[in-house]
Amino acid sequence: TMGEQIVMKGTAKKVRRIYNGEVVVGFAGSVADAFTLEEKFEGKLNEYKGNLQRAAVELAQEWRTQQAMQKLEAMLIVMNNKEMLLISGTGEVIAPDDGILAIGSGGNYALAAARALKQYGGEGFTAKEIAQKALTIAADICVFTNHNIIVEEC
Template identity: 55%
Template sequence: MSKDSFPGWHGTTIIGVRKGGIVVIAGDGQVSLGDTVIKGTARKVRKISPGGFDVVAGFAGSTADAFTLLERLEAKLEATPGQLARASVELAKDWRTDKYLQKLEAMLIVSDGKDIFVITGAGDVLEPEHDVAAIGSGGNYALAAARAMMDTEKSAEGVARDAMAIAADICVYTNGNLTIETISG
């Protein structure tokens, strides 16, 4: 089967919300192969602690590729403790220029409780303007829903949970089985 005809792993939704001094990163648990749900309980959000420095990361895309990127991010954070922005930029540079890493198909949302960044293979390290970032097939739905709720009394976790529920209702590649990690700055 050629790469073009293979249905591929598709979809997920990851959201990061910063509100009230708290950052919440939430991800759904669905893994799909084409139009078939393979697993509904995957953990796409993780807490990593390189050198005692906590970072929460969520990923969309190929799982193996995302784990490779998370390992690289951990190494960058060990080399630059407490400097998430610098480690993220170094990872993005490597990802864009290294022949092996260039083939990786994933995106990351990372936070140390103060900053939130979206890291892409195009060399981007993006900080959201409105304290919300979302990636994956349901990312735009979750992003729009969360932005609409940011001025309400809901907590960061409440916004993330409700935005993910809306995304799960709209995106067939997103389910309501959430993994949620919280970190404060």
Template identity: 50%
Template structure:
């Protein structure tokens, strides 16, 4: 089984980053760390893995996985947003269709969290457009090597904290303390 086959079946753990999305009270925050690792070596500590895309920067996207692959997906998502009048859900569905079926795209090794004023989504190369479930008024999604740590921390924090930015940044601190592929140089974007 090749790395691409393993990736397509969810068997490769994503190393090198943590991205979290938190939506509460009409605000959505996407935060990501800045560490780029090659094996066990930190190659860069301050990469921007969360950025605004689309017309007017109305969509925020964060990626986990191979950097070049993520940039390809950012570009493709921007084109889909243009084609579909800025409708994120429709653009995301069309991107994941292409991602799953196109020979070139299906070999890309990345995951994405994307958000606009109405949606918080996780996109995968398996053709998934996942909309995380709301729990107690908060929607949380996390990806990457520290994603499970950030997700667990954010769920616990959201029981007593209502500010989505505080939830996201505290969860990223927990992930950075536990995951060796995640650092504390966090980029935060708000929708």
């Protein structure tokens, strides 16, 4: 959105594969800031030979302590086939207890919907289906979340 009032591009892709396709990065917030953080994270991932948690902690520390980076306004979710982490500019690196993370304007709606689907949907839904349904619910509620859903699996 632009100025929190106009949707400038409803088809923006906010999910990318990095590190030879082994890691998925999703972001929310300022796109330019998110791209900067994603590039820095990929550098850390290369430096620490694919160790997702170490790369995330190092990025969070740098993000929090370097003055120029403190102004970056974005959040990242990073994942590989073993773990998923949320990285924030306040220095937090969070691994979810239940395997579910959500960020962005509709993040709280998507998180609540995903948890409900996982808990009460039985074994009938795959992770991909839960993500798609939760994002659809969030888009139905939040004016800043659209129905252009892209799912990447690890």
